[in-house]
Amino acid sequence: MFLASVVVSTAAFVSFDYLYTGTILGSAVSGGPHGFCFARDPVRGFAFQPNCSCTRPWLGSSYEFNTNSLGFRDERIRDVPASGARPRVLILGDSAPEGMTAWQDSFIGRVAANFPQYEFLNGSVEGYSPSNYLNTARKVIDDGIEFDEAIVFIDISDTQDEAAFFHDVDPSGAVATAKQKLTKGNWYSSLRRSINDHLLLTNDVFELFERNLVRLGWYHLDLGHGGNEFDLERSAWTYRKVSDTDPYETGYGPLGLEGGIAREKAKMDLLWQELAKRNISISVVVYPWPAQLAHDSVDSRQVRIWREWCEGKCRRFVSLFPAFFAVKEQCPRTQPGCWYLSHFIFGDTHYNSAGDAIVADVIGKSLAEKPVTKRQSKVSSQDTAEQPKGPVRSIEHPHGQS
Amino acid sequence: MKSLEFGMLLTGLLYGSVLLIGSLVFEKFRSRRIRQSFLLVASYALYLTWGMWFGVVLLTSTVMNFLVGRWLKRQPTATVLWTGLAFNLALLAVFKYIPGVAVSIPIASLQKFSHLALPLGISFWTFQAMSYLLDLYRGEELDPSFVEFALYMAFFPVTISGPICRMPEMLPQFRSGERVSRHDIGRGLCRIATGLLMMQTAQLLGKGILGGEGINGGFDHLTRWSGLDVWCLAFGYGLQLFFDFAGYSHVALGAAKILGFTVPENFARPFASTTPSVFWTRWHMSLSFWIRDYVFLPLAVLRREVWWRNLALVISMVLFGLWHKGSLLFVLWGSYHGILLVLHRQSQGLQRRLKWEPPAAIWTPVSWMVTITLISAGWILFRANSLPQAAQMLAAVVSPASYLDHVLPRSLYLLVMGLAVAYAAVLFVINSLDRYSQRLGMEPATSRSEIVEVMARDRWVWVAPMWAAASLLVVTMMERQSGGANVFMYRFF
Numbered sequence: 001m002f003l004a005s006v007v008v009s010t011a012a013f014v015s016f017d018y019l020y021t022g023t024i025l026g027s028a029v030s031g032g033p034h035g036f037c038f039a040r041d042p043v044r045g046f047a048f049q050p051n052c053s054c055t056r057p058w059l060g061s062s063y064e065f066n067t068n069s070l071g072f073r074d075e076r077i078r079d080v081p082a083s084g085a086r087p088r089v090l091i092l093g094d095s096a097p098e099g100m101t102a103w104q105d106s107f108i109g110r111v112a113a114n115f116p117q118y119e120f121l122n123g124s125v126e127g128y129s130p131s132n133y134l135n136t137a138r139k140v141i142d143d144g145i146e147f148d149e150a151i152v153f154i155d156i157s158d159t160q161d162e163a164a165f166f167h168d169v170d171p172s173g174a175v176a177t178a179k180q181k182l183t184k185g186n187w188y189s190s191l192r193r194s195i196n197d198h199l200l201l202t203n204d205v206f207e208l209f210e211r212n213l214v215r216l217g218w219y220h221l222d223l224g225h226g227g228n229e230f231d232l233e234r235s236a237w238t239y240r241k242v243s244d245t246d247p248y249e250t251g252y253g254p255l256g257l258e259g260g261i262a263r264e265k266a267k268m269d270l271l272w273q274e275l276a277k278r279n280i281s282i283s284v285v286v287y288p289w290p291a292q293l294a295h296d297s298v299d300s301r302q303v304r305i306w307r308e309w310c311e312g313k314c315r316r317f318v319s320l321f322p323a324f325f326a327v328k329e330q331c332p333r334t335q336p337g338c339w340y341l342s343h344f345i346f347g348d349t350h351y352n353s354a355g356d357a358i359v360a361d362v363i364g365k366s367l368a369e370k371p372v373t374k375r376q377s378k379v380s381s382q383d384t385a386e387q388p389k390g391p392v393r394s395i396e397h398p399h400g401q402s
Numbered sequence: 403m404k405s406l407e408f409g410m411l412l413t414g415l416l417y418g419s420v421l422l423i424g425s426l427v428f429e430k431f432r433s434r435r436i437r438q439s440f441l442l443v444a445s446y447a448l449y450l451t452w453g454m455w456f457g458v459v460l461l462t463s464t465v466m467n468f469l470v471g472r473w474l475k476r477q478p479t480a481t482v483l484w485t486g487l488a489f490n491l492a493l494l495a496v497f498k499y500i501p502g503v504a505v506s507i508p509i510a511s512l513q514k515f516s517h518l519a520l521p522l523g524i525s526f527w528t529f530q531a532m533s534y535l536l537d538l539y540r541g542e543e544l545d546p547s548f549v550e551f552a553l554y555m556a557f558f559p560v561t562i563s564g565p566i567c568r569m570p571e572m573l574p575q576f577r578s579g580e581r582v583s584r585h586d587i588g589r590g591l592c593r594i595a596t597g598l599l600m601m602q603t604a605q606l607l608g609k610g611i612l613g614g615e616g617i618n619g620g621f622d623h624l625t626r627w628s629g630l631d632v633w634c635l636a637f638g639y640g641l642q643l644f645f646d647f648a649g650y651s652h653v654a655l656g657a658a659k660i661l662g663f664t665v666p667e668n669f670a671r672p673f674a675s676t677t678p679s680v681f682w683t684r685w686h687m688s689l690s691f692w693i694r695d696y697v698f699l700p701l702a703v704l705r706r707e708v709w710w711r712n713l714a715l716v717i718s719m720v721l722f723g724l725w726h727k728g729s730l731l732f733v734l735w736g737s738y739h740g741i742l743l744v745l746h747r748q749s750q751g752l753q754r755r756l757k758w759e760p761p762a763a764i765w766t767p768v769s770w771m772v773t774i775t776l777i778s779a780g781w782i783l784f785r786a787n788s789l790p791q792a793a794q795m796l797a798a799v800v801s802p803a804s805y806l807d808h809v810l811p812r813s814l815y816l817l818v819m820g821l822a823v824a825y826a827a828v829l830f831v832i833n834s835l836d837r838y839s840q841r842l843g844m845e846p847a848t849s850r851s852e853i854v855e856v857m858a859r860d861r862w863v864w865v866a867p868m869w870a871a872a873s874l875l876v877v878t879m880m881e882r883q884s885g886g887a888n889v890f891m892y893r894f895f
Binding site (some may be wrong): 010012023063205 | 474611612613668822856857860863868870871874875878879881882
């Protein structure tokens with residue numbers, strides 16, 4: 001009788017939750033007439049629509065999203081003139097600098113608010129990697145938009161994206177994405193994803209336990225988004241071996257890990273060359289994922305690679321690893337995982353408001369130390385013609401594919 | 403907000419721990435002195451956690467009332483009684499009524515009162531003290547020691563929000579050396595569990611669901627209401643108040659039961675009332691009966707005329723309203739209920755004179771519906787934040803055009819209706835099982851369903867998982883809503 005009652009009660013709870021969740025999701029944001037402001041792009045594969053406004057959902061919450069006339073995320077819809085009175089900073093990166101939260105909470109939004117003397121053009125788009133950082137910068141230059149510094153936020157996942165997700169389709173540097181996509185997961189991942197998608201209240205109950213386990217230092221959080229958030233294949237390459245042959249997103253095939261890193265560097269070399277000849281300085285920012293904070297060190301391979309690359313090239317090299325490891329150090333011994341709960345969106349690899357505030361603070365210090373200055377234009381249209389955009393010929397990889 | 407909720411959790415844990423220790427002490431010791439000493443120390447220790455100053459006020463009131471009681475026993479005159487009552491009324495005036503109006507009085511010395519904090523439960527334990535004096539004056543044989551009287555005033559399960567106890571019921575229990583039975587502990591735990599679920603449900607009603615605002619937002623944030631909105635808020639608030647206060651009463655009664663005490667019931671299915679008179683024998687019963695015994699009945703016997711009896715009824719209900727708070731809205735709320743009771747009595751008299759007996763099958767549901775509607779309308783006066791707001795809401799009720807639209811989120815309508823239906827269903831099941839239990843043994847076994855028999859006999863077996871699922875549902879739904887701390891509503895009275 002007791003067992004039967006437990007089963008009936010659980011079934012009643014789940015049934016009610018299913019209806020409740022259906023009602024919530026039924027009234028959830030749909031993005032409006034522009035969808036979620038995405039558009040196909042012949043060069044980058046995908047980009048944002050220019051002058052678009054929508055509400056975008058992200059892990060149980062939603063935020064307002066606007067783009068400017070360049071198709072870049074901005075505070076509001078606006079026309080970006082070719083040149084401006086204030087020094088301009090072009091931000092290049094993926095979802096982290098794009099911001100999966102309201103503009104004013106995102107770290108670029110915060111930096112922009114703290115430095116009104118600069119104009120920030122945020123060319124970051126989720127899923128981008130150096131191939132598209134280069135393509136975005138080229139598009140801005142081709143459109144005649146002037147800027148004085150490019151800050152590139154290199155993501156941990158860029159390596160896998162370059163190795164396995166993007167490939168060049170022609171010598172111009174245009175990219176296409178991998179057709180094959182394998183997702184790592186087991187029965188628990190599937191169950192957890194189903195709960196996440198269809199049973200919000202049950203999900204809350206699971207989260208209650210998961211939060212406390214993470215707080216206690218149990219770094220295993222699988223919400224069905226491709227594996228353990230603390231050990232995703234995309235972020236594991238800095239501290240453990242990853243598959244060089246498995247396709248996206250279970251591995252780094254066809255280029256393999258080292259091929260991916262080489263391709264990243266090559267694309268960044270091209271970006272640096274194109275900027276340097278226009279007297280535009282380049283800066284690089286690296287930041288940790290939860291996996292790095294859980295399993296890696298302040299001097300992660302990601303940090304070393306880009307510090308070395310930056311030598312002689314970058315106006316500034318900023319590593320956010322020390323700041324976030326300092327946060328981790330502050331957690332009491334009884335709650336070693338508190339840093340994740342306090343600085344990341346739960347169930348995600350992105351920073352929450354507190355994490356974004358740290359990034360904005362560190363970037364702000366760097367900008368205060370080395371201000372952005374208006375560049376002296378030294379390139380003519382002839383110069384551009386002399387060095388045509390070409391494929392990344394220098395990239396070689398173990399499998400001989402490009 | 404979070405710190406407030408954490409504080410509430412800590413308080414809950416503290417009370418729970420004291421209860422656990424108390425049940426062990428009552429299990430182990432039969433000595434009256436040990437039991438009373440433990441209860442008194444525990445009661446004061448818990449009360450002092452709310453504020454040191456509160457404890458001083460409670461102790462002063464205890465000492466004064468005990469001394470007046472002694473004096474009254476020696477000299478049972480109206481002068482002595484009124485001295486005691488005047489002290490208690492002055493205490494209420496100083497801490498409860500003057501601070502509310504002091505701000506608007508242009509006398510500097512009185513304005514200082516506006517900063518006085520209201521000692522928790524002062525309305526409850528002051529009324530207990532007054533009933534003690536009134537009982538003595540009436541000649542009740544009550545001879546509590548100081549410890550027993552102090553315990554009567556500070557008994558921790560009921561100090562903060564009642565039920566309002568009476569000395570003749572409590573004194574024999576304080577003196578009892580009986581062992582607490584397992585049945586009492588089980589029953590007490592069940593009542594606490596039920597109460598906690600009801601209180602959580604009240605919080606959910608206050609906050610709302612599906613991202614929409616709840617009853618609190620409907621009263622506090624809106625400036626315009628349709629007729630439908632007002633009815634939804636009024637009925638919803640009645641439900642919210644019931645779940646909150648009745649839930650708390652369940653917890654108080656359960657806690658007392660675990661220690662082997664039986665304190666008066668405060669609610670008896672008030673939403674099943676079919677007349678306003680019945681409603682007031684089922685809602686906040688300990689106060690309702692207090693007003694009846696110590697205000698209405700003594701007033702009513704002063705004159706024999708009907709008009710006087712009706713006036714006594716209105717005066718009693720105005721006092722009932724004022725007990726909650728010294729404001730015009732509560733005076734209006736009390737008057738409204740006084741008039742409802744008078745009208746009900748008059749209609750009953752008319753019915754008797756006309757010898758009209760309508761068929762119960764039609765009359766009972768109609769009467770029930772009218773009663774619930776009228777009671778609900780009264781909650782507008784009880785909950786509105788100001789007189790203009792109450793007037794605006796009541797204007798919407800009587801404006802047919804306002805019924806064409808609604809401002810409140812649909813989710814709130816859904817929640818209020820859903821909870822009303824769920825509560826009715828629970829009552830129906832409990833009633834059916836109670837009836838079934840009574841029939842058990844009277845009917846041959848062959849005519850009985852085995853499953854229903856087990857359900858009726860071993861209720862915890864199936865109620866416990868159901869309770870857990872319902873609690874989880876309510877808590878998780880509430881956690882998804884933002885805004886509004888979880889605070890017991892009646893602690894402010």
